[in-house]
Amino acid sequence: MTIIQDRPGPQPGAPHGTLVEEPLTEFVPGPRPRGWVKFITSTDHKQIGLNYMVTAFIGFLTAGLMAEGMRTQLIAPNNHFVTPDIYDQLLTMHGTIMLFVFLGPFAFGLANYIVPLQIGAPDMAFPRFNNLSYWLYLGGFIVMTGGFLTNNGAANFGWFGYAPLTNAIHAPGPGADMWLIGIALTGFSGIFTAVNTITTVFCLRAPGMVMFRMPIFVWNQLVTMFLVLLAFPVLTSALGLLWADRHLNTHFYEPGGGGQPILWQHLFWFFGHPEVYILALPYFGVVTEVIATMSKKPVFGYKGMIGATLSIGGLSMGVWAHHMYTTGAVLLPFFAALSLLIAVPTGIKFFNWIGTMWRGTITLNTAMLFTVGFLAMFLFGGITGVVLAQPPLDFQLHNTYFVVAHFHYVMFGGSVFAVFASIYYWFPKYTGRMLDERLGKLSFALLFIGFNLTFFPQHDLGLRGMSRRIAVYDSNLGYNFLNALSTTGAYITGIGVIPTLINIFKSMRTGAIAGDNPWDGQTLEWATSSPPPDHNFESLPPIRSERPLWDANHPDELTRVGH
Amino acid sequence: MKIEWRTILGASLFLGIICAIYWFWSTEDTGTALLLFGFAAYLMLGGYLLLQWKRRHGIPRSEDKEDATYAETAGEHLGFFPAASIWPAGMGLGGIFVGVAMIFGNWYWVIALPLILGSVIGWSVESEAPEDVPDEVEAARRQDTNIDPADIADTDAPAHP
Numbered sequence: 001m002t003i004i005q006d007r008p009g010p011q012p013g014a015p016h017g018t019l020v021e022e023p024l025t026e027f028v029p030g031p032r033p034r035g036w037v038k039f040i041t042s043t044d045h046k047q048i049g050l051n052y053m054v055t056a057f058i059g060f061l062t063a064g065l066m067a068e069g070m071r072t073q074l075i076a077p078n079n080h081f082v083t084p085d086i087y088d089q090l091l092t093m094h095g096t097i098m099l100f101v102f103l104g105p106f107a108f109g110l111a112n113y114i115v116p117l118q119i120g121a122p123d124m125a126f127p128r129f130n131n132l133s134y135w136l137y138l139g140g141f142i143v144m145t146g147g148f149l150t151n152n153g154a155a156n157f158g159w160f161g162y163a164p165l166t167n168a169i170h171a172p173g174p175g176a177d178m179w180l181i182g183i184a185l186t187g188f189s190g191i192f193t194a195v196n197t198i199t200t201v202f203c204l205r206a207p208g209m210v211m212f213r214m215p216i217f218v219w220n221q222l223v224t225m226f227l228v229l230l231a232f233p234v235l236t237s238a239l240g241l242l243w244a245d246r247h248l249n250t251h252f253y254e255p256g257g258g259g260q261p262i263l264w265q266h267l268f269w270f271f272g273h274p275e276v277y278i279l280a281l282p283y284f285g286v287v288t289e290v291i292a293t294m295s296k297k298p299v300f301g302y303k304g305m306i307g308a309t310l311s312i313g314g315l316s317m318g319v320w321a322h323h324m325y326t327t328g329a330v331l332l333p334f335f336a337a338l339s340l341l342i343a344v345p346t347g348i349k350f351f352n353w354i355g356t357m358w359r360g361t362i363t364l365n366t367a368m369l370f371t372v373g374f375l376a377m378f379l380f381g382g383i384t385g386v387v388l389a390q391p392p393l394d395f396q397l398h399n400t401y402f403v404v405a406h407f408h409y410v411m412f413g414g415s416v417f418a419v420f421a422s423i424y425y426w427f428p429k430y431t432g433r434m435l436d437e438r439l440g441k442l443s444f445a446l447l448f449i450g451f452n453l454t455f456f457p458q459h460d461l462g463l464r465g466m467s468r469r470i471a472v473y474d475s476n477l478g479y480n481f482l483n484a485l486s487t488t489g490a491y492i493t494g495i496g497v498i499p500t501l502i503n504i505f506k507s508m509r510t511g512a513i514a515g516d517n518p519w520d521g522q523t524l525e526w527a528t529s530s531p532p533p534d535h536n537f538e539s540l541p542p543i544r545s546e547r548p549l550w551d552a553n554h555p556d557e558l559t560r561v562g563h
Numbered sequence: 564m565k566i567e568w569r570t571i572l573g574a575s576l577f578l579g580i581i582c583a584i585y586w587f588w589s590t591e592d593t594g595t596a597l598l599l600f601g602f603a604a605y606l607m608l609g610g611y612l613l614l615q616w617k618r619r620h621g622i623p624r625s626e627d628k629e630d631a632t633y634a635e636t637a638g639e640h641l642g643f644f645p646a647a648s649i650w651p652a653g654m655g656l657g658g659i660f661v662g663v664a665m666i667f668g669n670w671y672w673v674i675a676l677p678l679i680l681g682s683v684i685g686w687s688v689e690s691e692a693p694e695d696v697p698d699e700v701e702a703a704r705r706q707d708t709n710i711d712p713a714d715i716a717d718t719d720a721p722a723h724p
């Protein structure tokens with residue numbers, strides 16, 4: 001058991017950066033478990049954060065293999081690599097795992113590890129709830145993937161599970177239930193993490209770390225967690241109603257009993273659109289940190305950036321039905337207007353990112369390369385998003401490969417590139433060792449080329465009318481070459497992940513020693529050792545701007561306050 | 564505290580406005596209900612923080628003061644941070660078995676319930692363990708709820724923007 005009585009601060013007379021002899025944090029030392037016991041019982045936010053990130057990355061590899069299976073099926077017309085039913089299962093679980101097991105929870109892992117460090121806190125506010133969240137998340141992953149082991153196979157109705165495909169007649173067997181319960185478990189885990197992060201940010205900041213001095217990453221995580229608080233309970237309720245329909249003979253989504261299938265669509269997308277921002281905002285935060293550090297400049301337009309994040313968060317709550325234009329049952333002008341409005345704060349962010357780099361001393365290392373890749377790819381996905389937000393265009397493009405291309409540009413070219421940037425940026429903090437730059441750059445090159453080769457042709461496929469979620473297509477439709485190209489790209493993308501994996505395993509043991517602050521960082525996570533000790537800080541520099549560590553290390557270049 | 568409650572009440576207000584527009588324009592029930600839920604949820608949260616702030620008579624905490632020093636917070640009770648605990652894992656396993664019971668049949672409650680109940684008990688007993696909480700900390704915790712402004716009177720922190 002540990003009780004923290006004092007906040008750590010600089011020891012009088014001890015210059016910042018040297019470890020003070022007696023730690024200022026007084027705590028009753030408790031048992032320090034190791035190995036498996038540590039993995040299971042640790043309530044240290046750093047351990048839990050790493051658990052999250054490693055598990056999420058395993059999810060990425062699992063769902064990535066499923067994607068390679070699908071692309072292999074689509075490599076040629078009338079192909080028979082997998083049956084249509086297996087294709088549908090792969091499709092559903094690929095989407096579900098990527099979103100609920102990989103991209104979201106990886107961001108939760110980052111929130112766990114980085115947020116307390118960046119605000120000078122000793123841990124998350126509720127360490128044991130934090131540990132509980134992880135188990136619910138891991139359970140959700142296992143339960144939903146376990147569907148493949150049942151007789152009828154895993155869920156096969158697509159990641160948004162439209163009624164009536166999910167009812168007991170169209171989706172008999174436990175696979176669908178396992179999908180439903182699995183998502184609900186990850187949902188609870190997300191809600192707990194949100195409560196935990198919000199409380200940490202509101203109540204455990206170091207003295208002087210006022211809200212408008214928190215790193216942009218922390219702000220973005222905070223807004224994300226507020227979206228989680230609103231979105232996930234709605235999803236969980238919707239899933240609860242679905243479960244009742246399947247098991248208790250209720251008729252919420254059954255027209256036969258007076259229910260409405262479209263009710264599911266409203267509930268799902270009221271969750272679903274905020275969800276895509278839950279999968280994006282934390283990564284906007286990551287790239288902001290990387291850009292500022294690697295350009296050796298403060299974030300340009302700090303408050304504008306926060307305002308943009310807040311307005312993206314707010315607007316994202318009012319646009320859900322742009323996924324439902326073609327139902328003919330939604331208020332088109334309302335949803336089109338709000339959807340297009342989101343482009344404005346997003347544009348502000350792009351200007352601020354460029355402004356941060358402008359005249360900076362830029363280090364183009366792997367983390368920065370992935371970040372620049374993110375900027376280009378996310379912008380592209382954003383532009384096709386503006387296309388899809390306009391009802392006349394969406395009526396043409398809905399349910400085609402154009403949509404598949406759009407969201408992969410946003411989520412893969414965008415968020416996943418930022419995942420890789422975060423790995424290359426913070427790995428030294430997690431392990432005390434640097435990742436290899438040459439392997440990293442190789443990984444980036446392969447991923448960048450492979451990704452664009454996979455998904456760029458899909459825009460054209462969509463314009464030619466190829467619908468998504470089909471396992472076989474005829475050879476006379478003009479789809480053949482573009483599909484072959486896309487599958488080739490998918491293989492290159494898959495290979496591109498390997499150098500990073502090798503890099504991680506190799507550098508964990510033999511990488512160059514990183515030291516506390518390998519990038520000349522600006523924020524507090526670099527003010528402690530790598531990896532940080534229990535309860536994080538032996539000493540902290542005074543916090544007088546949004547980059548306290550920079551001010552401590554560069555007294556001649558203090559951050560201007562009040563800009 | 565001020566920025567916290569203002570941000571959340573602002574979000575609540577925004578959702579309230581959107582909700583009103585949506586209702587009058589579309590007269591569609593589901594979306595209106597959901598937006599209303601968002602409005603109310605944030606109102607509750609922001610309202611709670613506003614009350615806390617009022618209770619402190621608007622006196623900023625050290626994390627809200629631009630010129631706060633570490634020294635002024637010495638001895639402050641930050642919280643209870645156990646180093647390790649087995650109970651969350653037990654409860655998590657119990658929660659997963661609740662899910663399994665909902666998929667494969669009520670039989671699994673036999674596993675889920677003891678796990679959850681046992682963990683709840685273990686968890687709460689662990690937090691209460693008297694030898695872990697020094698007297699001063701316990702005393703500070705009790706006083707925490709009603710701070711006397713006279714104690715912190717010398718704070719002349721600038722108002723937040």
Ligand code: HEM
Pocket residue numbers: 064067068070071091092094095096098099102103157158159160404408411412416454467468469470490493494
């Ligand atoms: C190697 C990388 C990837 C490849 C080759 C790939 C490929 C595919 C394919 C072939 C589909 C099915 C399209 C269809 O038949 O309609 C698909 C769907 C999908 N993918 Fe990916 N994908 C990749 C990475 C990702 C990532 C990183 C994410 C998100 C983080 C993601 C999210 C989704 C989603 C949400 C769907 C929709 C599933 C559905 O329609 O229900 N994918 N992907």
Ligand SMILES: [Cu+2]
Pocket residue numbers: 272273276319320322323
């Ligand atoms: Cu959307």
